[in-house]
Every structure is written in C-alpha cells, then in structure tokens.
Amino acid sequence: MKADPAGVLTGAHYLDGDFACGEGAMAAGCRFTAGYPITPSTEVVERIARRFPTMGGLFIQMEDEMASMAAIVGASWTGTKTLTVTSGPGFSLMMENIGLAVMMETPCVVVNVQRGGPSTGLPTMTGQADMMQARWGSHGDYEIIALSPQSPQEAFDLMIDAFNLAELYRVPVLFMMDECVGHMTEKVVIPPAEEIEIVPRTLTSVPPGEYWPYHVNGKYVPEFARAGDGYRFHTTGLTHDERGYPDMSAECQEKCVHRLLEKIKNNADKIVRFDEEQTDGADVVVVSYGITARVARMGVDLARKKGLKVGIIRLIVVWPFPEKRIRELAGNIKAFVVPEINYGQMVLEVERCAAGQASAICVPHGGGGVHDPNDICEAIVRAAK
Amino acid sequence: MREYKHKLLGYLRREILPTTHCPGCGCGQVLNAFVNAIDDLEIDPKNIISVTGIGCSSWIPSPYLKCDTLHTTHGRAVAFATGVKVIRPQANVVVIAGDGDLAGIGGNHLIHAARRNVGLAVFLVNNYIYGMTGGQVSPTTPFGAVTTTTPYSNAEYPLNIAEVVAAAGANYVARWTTYHIRKLIAAMKEVLQKKGFSFIEIVSQCPVSYGRRVGLRDGVAFMEYFKKSSVGVGTAENMSEEELEGKIVVGKLVERHRIEFTESLRRINESCQKRASGE
Numbered sequence: 001m002k003a004d005p006a007g008v009l010t011g012a013h014y015l016d017g018d019f020a021c022g023e024g025a026m027a028a029g030c031r032f033t034a035g036y037p038i039t040p041s042t043e044v045v046e047r048i049a050r051r052f053p054t055m056g057g058l059f060i061q062m063e064d065e066m067a068s069m070a071a072i073v074g075a076s077w078t079g080t081k082t083l084t085v086t087s088g089p090g091f092s093l094m095m096e097n098i099g100l101a102v103m104m105e106t107p108c109v110v111v112n113v114q115r116g117g118p119s120t121g122l123p124t125m126t127g128q129a130d131m132m133q134a135r136w137g138s139h140g141d142y143e144i145i146a147l148s149p150q151s152p153q154e155a156f157d158l159m160i161d162a163f164n165l166a167e168l169y170r171v172p173v174l175f176m177m178d179e180c181v182g183h184m185t186e187k188v189v190i191p192p193a194e195e196i197e198i199v200p201r202t203l204t205s206v207p208p209g210e211y212w213p214y215h216v217n218g219k220y221v222p223e224f225a226r227a228g229d230g231y232r233f234h235t236t237g238l239t240h241d242e243r244g245y246p247d248m249s250a251e252c253q254e255k256c257v258h259r260l261l262e263k264i265k266n267n268a269d270k271i272v273r274f275d276e277e278q279t280d281g282a283d284v285v286v287v288s289y290g291i292t293a294r295v296a297r298m299g300v301d302l303a304r305k306k307g308l309k310v311g312i313i314r315l316i317v318v319w320p321f322p323e324k325r326i327r328e329l330a331g332n333i334k335a336f337v338v339p340e341i342n343y344g345q346m347v348l349e350v351e352r353c354a355a356g357q358a359s360a361i362c363v364p365h366g367g368g369g370v371h372d373p374n375d376i377c378e379a380i381v382r383a384a385k
Numbered sequence: 386m387r388e389y390k391h392k393l394l395g396y397l398r399r400e401i402l403p404t405t406h407c408p409g410c411g412c413g414q415v416l417n418a419f420v421n422a423i424d425d426l427e428i429d430p431k432n433i434i435s436v437t438g439i440g441c442s443s444w445i446p447s448p449y450l451k452c453d454t455l456h457t458t459h460g461r462a463v464a465f466a467t468g469v470k471v472i473r474p475q476a477n478v479v480v481i482a483g484d485g486d487l488a489g490i491g492g493n494h495l496i497h498a499a500r501r502n503v504g505l506a507v508f509l510v511n512n513y514i515y516g517m518t519g520g521q522v523s524p525t526t527p528f529g530a531v532t533t534t535t536p537y538s539n540a541e542y543p544l545n546i547a548e549v550v551a552a553a554g555a556n557y558v559a560r561w562t563t564y565h566i567r568k569l570i571a572a573m574k575e576v577l578q579k580k581g582f583s584f585i586e587i588v589s590q591c592p593v594s595y596g597r598r599v600g601l602r603d604g605v606a607f608m609e610y611f612k613k614s615s616v617g618v619g620t621a622e623n624m625s626e627e628e629l630e631g632k633i634v635v636g637k638l639v640e641r642h643r644i645e646f647t648e649s650l651r652r653i654n655e656s657c658q659k660r661a662s663g664e
Contacts, residue, residue: 032472053657058471058650063497067464070457070494074436074468077455082468097465100458208431227453228473230431234398234448236456245401245448246456 003027003160003196006055015188017181020152021111022047023190024159025083029198030109031057032082034071036064036090039123040179041113044085065090069097069110076106077235079201079226081163085111087179088130089120091137098172099138100237102260105214105222107166107201109159111175113182114341116367126179127367128290129342134174135319141257143264145271146174146319148289152186158316164199165271169263170221176318178341180291180370201226208232213244214256220263268320276325279311284383285329286337287350289315291370296339299376306377308384318346326353335383339363339376359383396420396430398451405444407516409596409604411563411589412445415481415510418566419445422573433477434469438462438491441517441591442483442510460491463498466505474647477506477577484511484525488546492524495546499553502581503646508573509546509584512591520594527631531598547586551639556581558639562588564611565635572637580645588633 007026015023022044025033033052035045049059062068065086072082086094091112101108114130116122130137134146145165149155155177166173204211204223208231216222225231238246239253264271279285284303288296293314300310311333315322326336326349335358338347344362351360363379365371397420406412423433433452437443439459447456457465462480470478480487487495487509498505514532515521521534524544531538551558557579561569569587576583590596590607601607611633618636621629644652 032468034468053654054661056654056658058654060467060471060650062464062467063493066461067467067494067497070461070464071468073457074455074465075472076468078469078472080472096458097461100461104455227434227455227469228432228476232430232451232453234454234456236447237458238456245398 001198001200003193003198004029004055005193008193008196009190010192011190013188013190014185015152016043016183016185017149017152017155017177018043018113018183019047020155020188021159021175021177022051023188024156025109025163026051026055026057027156027190027196028081028160028163030081030083030163031055032072032075032080033057033059033084034062034068035085036062036068038087038090040115040182041085041087041111044111044113065093066096069094072108073097073101073104073106076108077227079203079224082108083111085113087113087115088117088127091130091133095138099140099142101172102138102142102144103237104235105170106172107170108172109162109166109175110172111177113177113179115179122368124179125368126291126341126370128178128292128340129345129367131176131318131340131342131345134176141261143261144174144319145169145171145264145317146176148176148315148318149181150290150293150314151181152184152188155181156188156190160196160198167199167201168221169267170224171264176290178290212242214240215242216259220259220266264320268323271317271320272322273316274322274325275312275314275316277312279313279329282309282311283334284308284337284380285311285313285333286339286376286380287313287315287346288339289318289346292339292341295370295373296376298373299339299371299380302373302377303380306381308380310380315346321349321353323353326350327355330354330357333358335359335361337361337363337376337379337383339365339371339379341365341367341370393420393424396423396451397449401448404449406441407593409590409592410441411512411591412441412510414563414566415442415508415587415589416445416449418569418573419481419508421570422577425570426574426577428477428577432475433479434473435479435481436462436466436469437480438482438486440483440486440515442481442512443486445481445510446479460486460489461494462486463491463494463505463507467498467501467503470503470505471647471650474504474651478504480505480507482509483516484509484513484546485515485523488524488544495550496553499550499555499582499584501646502554502556502643504580505582506576507582507584509586510589511546511586512589512595514591514595516591516594520598532595547584547638550584554643555584555639556641556643557583559637560586560588560633561635562611562615562633563590564608564615568635581641581643
C-alpha cells in the first residue's frame, strides 16, 4: 500500500540525519513513539513529538529506556507501527525487551544513534561500536535485522525499509546510525506519499475462536491479531507452542526458537542489501558502513590513484550479513580491508566468511571522530602487497 | 454422571487448567475475585487486555484468563500496558502482578504510571516474598522475617507500596487482603469503572515459600492472621505509628478525579489539529 500522506513531508529539505530519520519513521506510518532523552539521538524524538499531533500520532517520554522499549512492544500489539530512539547506554537497557519483541514476534523499530563507549563514553561524539551488541546483545539465540545509513537522505529512505522489514518478518529492526550521520545536515528529498511503498501489518483472516497466534501453517511468519479486537489470544516471552501457551520442554524450545532463526536466515537473500563497486578484478575490497563508508571512499580514491585495484562493498543491511557475497569474493581477492569506528567488530564477520581464502584487515578507530582517509589508503596499500 | 461446571469457568482457558499455583496460595482467590468482578459488571472479556510481568501473581491471568493476555518481562508490565492503553483507550487494560515485579524491579515504572495517571487497573498481589524462585526477601517482606536470602533475619524495612502509589498521584488506591474477599470484589469493580490510574494492593498468602518460615504454615493460618492484623483506614487514622506496627491498614486510601493520561494526550492532539486547520 501507499504511505499515508499525513505523515509525508514531501519536498526538498535541508535536514540533519536525526530529523531525516524521524521524518522517515512518520512517512513509514509510525504513529506511536516512546523514548527517553539521550545524546546524540534526542532530536529524532523532538522532531516526532512536534510533528505527531497533526497526523494523530502519540509520543510519550517514558521514565527510562526499559519502559520506552516495553511501551513500543505493547503499542505494536494493537497493530500500530512503533518506534523508539536511543544511543549506546539506552540501547544496553533496551536489550531485555528487544528479546521480548523477538520472542513474541513484534514488529517495531529501534534507532541507535551510536556514540563512543563503553559506558557513558563520548556522549556527543561518534562511534560504531554497538554493531555486535545489535547482533548479540539480548540473551538467547535469535536472528535480527539491522540497517546502517550513510547520509541524512538514507536515514529517511532506509527508515521506510526498516518499518517494512519489521512488518514482513515480525521482528524488531535495529537502525544503526552514528553521531556523524545523525548530526550532519544535507539535502533530503522526500517523495510524494504515492511514491512510498508501505507494508501494512498482516492481519489474520481467521475468525476469533479458531485463531492461534503462532500457528504458521508451513510459513515462516504467523498472522497477526491485534489486542483489543476480541481474539482473546495469549502471547508470552516464555517458550510457547503454536497456541501461544507456555510449554517448558526441550521439544517446544527447539520448534519455537528454530523458526525464529529460520524466518530470517532462510530469507537472508531477500533481506541482505549492499552497494558493490569495481570488485571485478580487484585485489583488495574495502568493506564499510555508515559514515565510515564515506570516509573509506576517499581512502579508496587515494589508493586507486596509486594504481591499485580496489573494490568497495558498502553494507546497507548489516544484519543479516552478506555472507554469500563475501565468501564468493574471498576466492578472487587478496584481502578485505575493514575500517570501522571500533576496534574490530564487523571485521570478525568478514574474517569468518573469508575463511582463510583472503585476509581480513581491520582499520580500527576508537571513536570521537572518523578515520583519516590516508590511514585507510595505507591499509589498502599494505593489503595489496 | 453429570459434569459439574462452575458458572464462571467460561472466563478461563479450560484446556490449560489446572493452574501452576501451590496448595494454599492466594492467587486462586485473586482470580476468583477478579472473575466475579467482571461477571458482576458484565464486562465482555473481549474488552479486557491483560498485561503481566514475571512471578507467581502474573500467572493469575497468564495464561488462564480467557481474554487478550500478554505475558511480558519482569517489572515492565506497567510500561508495556501504557503502550497498549494509549492506542486502546476504550479497553479495560489490566495488570495483575506481584510485589517483586511491581514494587521491586518495576517500582519506577509503577510510580511514573501513577504520576501520569494512565488509565490502567493495577492489582499488586503482595505475598511478601519472591515465591516463584523459592522464597527470597522482597521489598515488602516484614522487618526481621526469615527468608532464603535473609536466613537469620531481614535487616530491611518493608515498602508501603500503596502509600507510594497514592503519593505518586494515582486516581484510586486501596488495600485489601485475600481474607476480605467481598470487599476486594467491590473494590475491583470500582477500579474497573474508574478512569485514571487505579490500584489495589492485595495482601495475599504464600504458605509454601514464605509462611512456613514465619510460622504460618497454611492458607487458613494466613486467613486468621489477616483477620487479626487488619485495621480499617478510619480506625487507623486515630492510631499512632507504634500502634500500627505489624497491622495491615485496609480500605480506600485515596480517590482523585484528575484527567486520565490518554484522554489528556488526545485533547492536546485535537487542539493542535484545530490550530493547524485554522479553526
């Protein structure tokens, strides 16, 4: 279906990434947001709080991030599209109910405008060190979807995709921005509502009395019944059977958790997204994401001027990881170079997929700024040798 | 032989009975009282959305009560229910949970939901203990009580959680015990019809994980204890703090008429929309 025009601020704007992200959420149909102020993400909810009333949206500033996450999972069970927004310290607190959203199969979107960590770290300065937390942060086995925009324009565009993916797979989608993208101001073009494709909630056609919330009928994703529509269903964070009832057995655990993994894993080809450039005949491929992808491009240009054959993979969807493509490339190149604003997170995934066929070289940065493109160029030069 | 069918059995999910609760537990009494209250009021269970946390008391409705039942994380039921209520203001959004859940790990959410005056019906089943995990000290365990994690004596004073909720701004606060079942049903009916944050502390019994270590070995012993220890709010007003030591003050502690939160939010939206359309 097409986007509700009430939420779409069609036109060319000059926006920072945080505002663009908020506009993306509203264009995607988000009508409930709960959040707790935290730098450098607060502008997202400030934008939403200001704009929501005219489109019938509701924003609540909750008492903390645990409550914010719980509230958006709750509101999503009424069929509303929901969002919360935070940065590292709040992201840590949200892990509990991100797990609940995974287990209950609740569509929602969580924005993390990353800053330097650990702990309070660098509140006002950039980082990309929550990438593995996004993948593994909540306890237990699960698969997740995460995206990473490289510009305010993409903060808008990918927000639409984030909400659509959350609906398609009934999973929380994590939006891994960084402070640089969040606070940089660029041109953002918002298309007319009729050009924005929206995935609505898949409401069940089974009548109340015959409906079971986790009966998938051979599919990966169950049909949704909204709380308050008279279905009288049960859902729980406990291991549950198709009826949603708790079942404390190894057999039920296997069945319940297995499908949560498979619905993402077996659809990874449809979910995975990346930009690829000049990888044919390349000796070195630079893998990066977010703001670092833009800095890495400068490093690649410097290396190409030296006559080196360098390709680029820019992750747009970071989880699930483009495992298949990295494996294919690994057989044809000498090395992957992975700059990121952490001490080596996504590089571990590149290394795993390269499986010894090509080396995976980390170009770390502790946070608080971006790489010097010369450092990335030097890493490429060393890798090409 | 004719099958005996309880008149209120239709409110329960028969296919998953019996409940997990121990012999002598007060959770069954709370369920009984709640089902009686909705039956008396003729509330269609389709209009009830139950949100629970973790612990024995959360298993009162989850999964047995046949309405929408959402069994969430430890302490977060009130925050989760806030998200439900703002989108479904016409529904009876109900939270039944324990002292560990609502006064311990979720205490901050409880205080802020009361302050916001969000229209939830919250029933805190206070059995003085973490029962599901086997009897550890809770924020409401009496001073000096022996529990598995205070094996010699509890060094802490209990939280008067109903007074805290009253001070936080709730529209309705009462306290009853499982002994006062008729009064409890009447109070539940008030709560289910009240706008704004409405709260009953239900003092309940856990003979298995609490009572046996403090000399109250079964449900009957607890009923006698609740009967003996309870003091009405009116009487309590004229008693000193020393006289009230060890007493359970029962009755309605507060009733206010502040605007309910979701209604307040919607009014703000409407005035914004009017302004935007130039009315």
